[in-house]
Amino acid sequence: MTWVFAILALVCEIIGTVGGFGSSVFFVPLASFFYDFKTVLGLTALLHVFSNLAKIILFFRHINKRLFLIYAIPSIIAVTIGAVLVTRMNLKYAEIAMSIFLILFSLFFFINRNLKLMPTNANAVAGGSIAGFAAGLLGTGGAIRGASMAAFNLEKNVFVGTSAAIDMGVDLCRSVIYLDSGFVQVKYLYLIAILVAVSFVGTYLGKLILNRINQEQFKMTVLILIILIGLITLIKVLKSWNG
Secondary structure, three states: OHHHHHHHHHHHHHHHHHHOOOOHHHHHHHHOOOOOHHHHHHHHHHHHHHHHHHHHHHHHHHOOHHHHHHHHHHHHHHHHHHHHHHOOOOHHHHHHHHHHHHHHHHHHHHHOOOOOOOOOHHHHHHHHHHHHHHHHHHOOOHHHHHHHHHHHOOOHHHHHHHHHHHHHHHHHHHHHHHHHOOOOOHHHOOHHHHHHHHHHHHHHHHHHHHOOOOHHHHHHHHHHHHHHHHHHHHHHHHHHHHO
């Protein structure tokens, strides 16, 4: 099972790097088929810490420092609130909320594929706050921030680098909260080595692919896959409740 998990995590990291959605939008629902949701939240946060480190190393010179500050501060505050909240609630509800979020998010942006937000500081703060809260509570929120950042019409390397820098603060904060709450048991610590390898290899391969594809068509394909994964995860959770 471990090698299947590692391969899926690698694929999620590659797709997340290329698509600009972040790996968690795939990793969280897929990993929940292998581990309980509490463990998945902890592993996702750790995967993103290593993933962001890899992206920062590869895309460091492309980071937009002004946007980083505008997004990072509200994101870190919001992710702290979301992560603390999820440690105190029934995680079945959080998993259902995550599934519904993926479905609605994907449908919205698939239908409104030409939607453009205004590139204002207010929209950046709002996008960062919502994304941070979703990341803390549901394990995935980078896609929301990605949609918000798209308004600034950033060159794709700048987009990836800046997003990774913002994410690093978000994921460090939630990692501390999740680990302090016992979300990752000692028996799963060996997975950290796998996540480190996946993060760097997946990010590197994603960077190689990034300049060789039609990104718009790729994103539409990703959105369809997210809808399907969200539906499958929702059915799985509801069946476990009824069973």
